[in-house]
Amino acid sequence: MPEILFVTWDGGGNLPPALGLATELARRGHQVRFLGHEANRRPVQAAGFEHEAYATARPFSSLAPGSPLAQLAMFGDRGMGRDLLDSLRRSPADLVVVDCLLFGAMEALRESGTRYVVLEHLYDAYLRGPWLRGPLGVGMRVRRLRPTRSLAGAAATLVATLPELDAGSRAPHATALDFIGPVVPPLGPRPEAREPAVLISLSTYAFPGMTGRLQSLLDAAGDLEARVVATTGPAIDPAGLRPAANTEVHRYVPHAEVMPAMSLVVGHGGHGTTMQALAHDLPVLVMPMHPFLDQPMVGASVAAAGAGAVVGRSAKPAELAPALAGLLAPGPHREAAARLGAAIRARPGAANGADRIEALLRPGLRGPGPGRPSARR
Known part of the structure; x- marks a missing residue:
């Protein structure tokens, strides 16, 4: 064999x-x-x-x-x-x-x-x-x-x-x-009726300053009329974060389990997470953690395809909030994400x-x- x-x-x-x-x-x-x-x-x-x-x-x-x-x-x-x-x-x-x-x-x-x-x-x-x-x-x-x-x-x-x-x-x-x-996990069934929900998941790699970046995203998402699920991975201590009332913070949740119920994914531009989000027809907001890695290129390609947007890693909550709200709402970015999702599944x-x-x-x-x-x- x-x-x-x-x-x-x-x-x-x-x-x-x-x-x-x-x-x-x-x-x-x-x-x-x-x-x-x-x-x-x-x-x-x-x-x-x-x-x-x-x-x-x-x-x-x-x-x-x-x-x-x-x-x-x-x-x-x-x-x-x-x-x-x-x-x-x-x-x-x-x-x-x-x-x-x-x-x-x-x-x-x-x-x-x-x-x-x-x-x-x-x-x-x-x-x-x-x-x-x-x-x-x-x-x-x-x-x-x-x-x-x-x-x-x-x-x-x-x-x-x-x-x-x-x-x-x-x-x-x-x-x-x-x-x-893309090599992505098997896609789970989607709930028939989904409430607006956002997954915020940065890298498992210990990039400098990542705790502060995640906190900025949590602050920006705190006023959304949506459920927010944030995962920290091993690189960030959840005890150091201040989540809003609409936010649940986990050290780890398998993306394959939560993405079927999500409406939007926020990530650092990691190729795997981005492809998995698109495979679920989800638009992506990308905040690259390192300018010299592939994350900016991944974000730029998703934005160019109309399926998401890119924000700077130093963006403040006041800048992030409208970007989140815009991608959470209906619009052509959802059709673009669905087109890419169909291509991945094919x-x-x-x-x-x-x-x-x-x-x-x-x-x-x-x-x-x-x-x-x-x-x-």
Whole structure:
């Protein structure tokens, strides 16, 4: 039976697409296991998969991400590559699926001739644009890594988004990409009669100043004639917030459970949460938490499609309140969100990604491991 190894990291929104794809592959009878940071162990095992923590790679936690230099060191960590090849020597896999940002691990796969698939959990336009051309990409090359060559060396590149939202789909290299569609959880039934309701959910990643940003949103939503559900995640202490009477604050509530009853989602522009909201036909108000990450691009694409709006992270409640009220009301933004939702539902990412991976596998033939030649050079 084919065995597939997923290689990931503790980045928050990058893990659910990998788990969704892994779950579909396991449902089809494949053996799937994960290699990642120790913090990934609990969610990976909760999904039913074996998890192996990096043995020598530098420690990293999304709750204490440190400086950009620390992130740079993690993405380019050759220790990940060594741990990955050691794992494959102990337990070979037919195929490796590697997170698109782990260039230290990716280079080890490419140089060893191990067959691998890259999973892009964000816009390809961001990865090959601001990321690779910006400070992080420059940092990879300073470390003598070859990120562009490693991306090109993959047997397949799965882009878990909608091509109509990703400007990268119009780039020359896009013909080599598989736009499988967003990997979102199964959609629950919608209540027949829904009261106006707003979900406010920022990142699980510990961005500086995020508690104050969330409080501004709660203050702005306090006068809405709507139920407000706010989730803090592990990065924000709910005890430090001052919710209004119409607001309930939770450390964690599965989005798949609450979104069917929502009318509007407010987020930081995380790709996964945004795609899940759109899959439920919900408009999105985006408050990016970091100007150099993909969040502004995600917000801009949703706004350009007419399905939401973007506000600055320093926006005050007086500025946020009319934006919330406008998106909560009826209008063309709801039709635009529904159009994108229909496109997401028509392009099921987990099923399409599993189809593409299965096309790469050959029954009874174990893929090349470390030191063994690859069929693709």
